Amino acid sequence: MTRSIILKKQDRGEADELVVFLSRDLGWLTGVAKNAKRSRIRFGGHLEPFSVVDLTLRLRRKDELVWIDEAQVVGGFLNIRCDLAKVARTAYFLELASVFVPEGHPDTDLFDFLVEFLYTLDTSTPNPLLFILDEIRLLGRLGYAPRFDICPECSNPLEPGTAANFSLSGGGACHLSCVSSQSSENLFLSPSALAVARRGLAMDRESGNRLRLNKTGQGELRRALSAFARYLRGAEINSLLFLEKLYGQ
Numbered sequence: 001m002t003r004s005i006i007l008k009k010q011d012r013g014e015a016d017e018l019v020v021f022l023s024r025d026l027g028w029l030t031g032v033a034k035n036a037k038r039s040r041i042r043f044g045g046h047l048e049p050f051s052v053v054d055l056t057l058r059l060r061r062k063d064e065l066v067w068i069d070e071a072q073v074v075g076g077f078l079n080i081r082c083d084l085a086k087v088a089r090t091a092y093f094l095e096l097a098s099v100f101v102p103e104g105h106p107d108t109d110l111f112d113f114l115v116e117f118l119y120t121l122d123t124s125t126p127n128p129l130l131f132i133l134d135e136i137r138l139l140g141r142l143g144y145a146p147r148f149d150i151c152p153e154c155s156n157p158l159e160p161g162t163a164a165n166f167s168l169s170g171g172g173a174c175h176l177s178c179v180s181s182q183s184s185e186n187l188f189l190s191p192s193a194l195a196v197a198r199r200g201l202a203m204d205r206e207s208g209n210r211l212r213l214n215k216t217g218q219g220e221l222r223r224a225l226s227a228f229a230r231y232l233r234g235a236e237i238n239s240l241l242f243l244e245k246l247y248g249q
């Protein structure tokens with residue numbers, strides 16, 4: 001049995017379902033749940049997107065698809081599934097993880113981080129600033145931690161009280177005087193946005209509730225992270241587009 005997060009499922013023929021999931025021990029996999037649409041006992045409602053489940057798998061040789069023999073829900077997250085803002089955030093985080101982690105590469109730290117994210121989101125009111133901090137942590141777990149303390153261009157620290165511009169190629173906030181002329185993207189970060197990003201990352205997730213940042217500062221961080229995710233991906237990220245539409249950003 002392997003604990004997994006379901007990303008999506010789709011019909012496969014008359015009775016089967018094709019399921020994409022992140023397994024804690026095996027990484028991203030695609031599996032076939034035979035007769036899932038008919039077998040209520042083995043699968044009834046246990047393969048819903050964004051739920052955490054225990055799957056009984058049968059691995060096959062020379063074939064990417066595994067058989068899913070049984071599924072048992074561990075966390076159903078009904079509060080996420082009936083709230084569009086929470087659905088959008090979850091879809092975005094899982095898409096980031098699926099884009100940057102190839103199939104069959106298990107990462108237990110990443111898995112545990114995502115499960116904790118789901119439980120927190122399910123039981124709390126969405127907080128845009130905490131989401132931004134979680135997004136920075138997630139990018140870090142995926143190997144792309146953006147920096148907000150050292151300028152990637154000159155390697156000197158960003159002094160408190162100074163503004164910066166987010167450098168996509170440098171992967172972090174850089175001095176306004178170090179912005180290269182080739183970089184046309186204006187991703188300005190005010191001193192307060194930088195300070196909150198730095199402080200938020202230095203504290204644990206729950207203490208982040210104490211942080212405050214006005215809408216302008218949040219918008220600056222949001223724009224920088226969205227642009228960075230797209231830059232890393234090298235293409236559009238559908239769930240990010242959905243998230244932005246939802247927030248009118």
Ligand SMILES: [Zn+2]
Binds near residue numbers: 151152177
């Ligand atoms: Zn610099």
